[in-house]
Amino acid sequence: MLEMTDVRSVSAMDSTGSAFDVREAFAAHGRDLFGFAFNSVRDTALAEDCVQEVFVRAWRARDRYRADRGSERTWLFAIARNVIIDEVRARARRPVPGLDQHLEGGVDRGGGTGAIEDRIVLYAGLAMxxxxxxxxxxxxxxxxxxxxxxxxxxxxxxxxxxxxxxxxxxxxxxxxxxxxxx
Amino acid sequence: MTGTYGQDEDRNHDDDFDRDELMGAALAHDLDAGRQKEFEDLCSRDGAFLDEYQALSRLATRFSTPRPATPALQWDDPDIPAGLEDRIVDAIDQDTRTRSAPDADALSPLRSSSSRRRAGTSRTPDSSRPSKPSARRGRLIRGAALAASLLAVGALGGAGITHLVDRPPAGPPGTLGAVEDIVLTDTPQGARVDAELVAHTWGTETILEIDGLLPGRVYDVVLVREDGKELLSGTFLGAEQTITCRMNAAVLREDLARLQVRDAQGAIVAASDVTPV
CATH class of the missing domain: 1.10.10.10 (Winged helix-like DNA-binding domain superfamily/Winged helix DNA-binding domain)
Incomplete structure (x- = not known):
């Protein structure tokens, strides 16, 4: 059964009976997730956004999380990898408004998606x-x-x-x- | 249990310690002649040791492998920003409230960029779509919309700027800066690929939201010109979570004939012809 117990204390129970408590999860993994995000994007504000996105996605997907299939930490880092890869790709490909002639190089120009993703995977591993x-x-x-x-x-x-x-x-x-x- | 990997060991005696230390020295190429001989002897008589050394050495090499056009790996241990935990709880609270509201997509500050830009279209809000809680992202999207709007304003002589800059341009396919919904067909069972195109002066931007493609598999996004030439717009990995990605290709919208998503073998997993412009 999943429910919001309180606005300031967000927690839920998965189908195996394991609780996903946002504050507890943040206390246990927030620092490492932020370290992962910061080292990947090198921007404090953007790293904050990424970590927030990780927890929002985790909360939305909490009923699909199974504690018997992997640790909460592994689950959160898997979400974080996707969030950060999406963000880095988007940033690399994002056109500069009004500066079409100075369009920034995309991830396929020089760096390559494989290289960028390998960096992010390594950062995730280090953070863990x-x-x-x-x-x-x-x-x-x-x-x-x-x-x-x-x-x-x-x-x-x-x-x-x-x-x-x-x-x-x-x-x-x-x-x-x-x-x-x- | 936080699950942090490797909080044990640091043994300080016996053969295991010597063996572990020798491995650690070899992994950093930090062996003098005597230790090098010792290492080679151990490798020659212990296949498991050699196998493990090779596996760990390959991993260590990834840290120093040059990656063209990307800076060298570096790691800092930043302080976690004050208030981040509360902001996360607030975002989740707000997300929960807005998603339970009748018109969640119109109200939610967390809705995706594509959903936001789709405001006014008839597509039904989908509760499975990923959030975009980022204020920064919102600023960027508004900035991009602003820039696109100013482009249109310039063409119109600057009339009605205050009104126009509040929203991205609208118009038929091919309108610079306007978002064009694309319906992709032939998607694998259980998969969903939503696409939008944005015409720019420099090419065509493709925005995708993807669910249900095989996690870890590589997929290509290909734009096919009317003359048959194919341009790779970008690649992505399938994932268990909803993927949102934006890609660009150097093909003008008026020259574009078809959008395809292909698997690593080149097989088309989703495709759509686009409206001729």
Whole structure:
């Protein structure tokens, strides 16, 4: 049974009896969803819009969510991927009013839809990781630092950073659906 | 349980730690000669270790793979904006109220851009359509409509600007800036593809709302000119949620004969002839 319990406390029960409470979901996943959106679109206001859209779509689709088929987090991030991909494509293709001759390059010009979507998928995966795993992957794989440099910066022993890299990438594979969750 | 991946491990002893650390070092190409030999020896005698290294290495490589015309990947941890949670709850509350109202499409601030621009047409509001809660998006759409209207105003000598800029241009197919509904046929069972065209001076914009195409599959949107030349307007992935996308192609509306959505094999999954202009 689905119902609005209160204007300020939006929650519902899915068919398996699992509750979808917007405020609880936001508290648990809002920061990571915003991080995903912000890093994908690089615009705070637009990232806010995307996260709001994710929760509105989730609320509308709450009766189709099945807790026994996947976590709420995975479900919300799947919605977020679609919202952000739609937004990035729309932005890339959106004509500049009054400046037809300066029409911005679309996603197929140079970047390619595959490249843009791959970026967004990777950002989603990073956002789903623990802070520690994401930090070492970002520092080493994205920023190109050595483990020693990260140790100097953070104080975390290089040996620990190496194991975090291993488990972080393992977790990323799971987040991206490339490996079944144990 | 928030479901954050990987909040365990960081073991600090035994062979497993050595093995995990060796893997982590190899994944960052951070092995001295001795460790490199150790790594190669382990790979040669442990196929599972090698397989996992190769899989993780492929994943790591995706972070550094050059993507033409796109900036390098970077990650920041932004603070979550104050008040966002309340704005989301307000949006959901308002969405729920407006969707239960008799004329939800006319009232809802969350209705889609295409629905908004369709105001006044006879299409029945569809509760399955996605929301567009974005104030920014609304501003952009109003901006685009404003620009299109000003184009028309310029042609008319500027009369009645206040009245005209409140709405996008209207008119028969081919009118610059006007939205033209397209009915696509031959869609797969259970799928729905709604389309609109907007004629511009630089080409034709296609706006799609799609439900029910296979999630994860790639689809192409193709515009076919009257002379038979085909132009790819863009691609999208099927998804479980409603997809809304806008695409452009360098073909003038007056030269356009047909709109098609094709699957990755080139088979047409939805199509429509367009009204000759």
């Amino acid at each position: 990781l623990s802070t520690e795993h994401r930090a070492v992957i970002v520092a080493v794989q994205l920023e190109g630092l050595t483990y020693q440099q990260v140790q100097d910066r953070t104080g975390v022993p290089a040996a620990t950073l190496r194991t975090r890299m291993y488990y972080g990438l393992k977790a990323l594979r799971i987040a991206l659906g490339e490996e079944a969750r144990p």
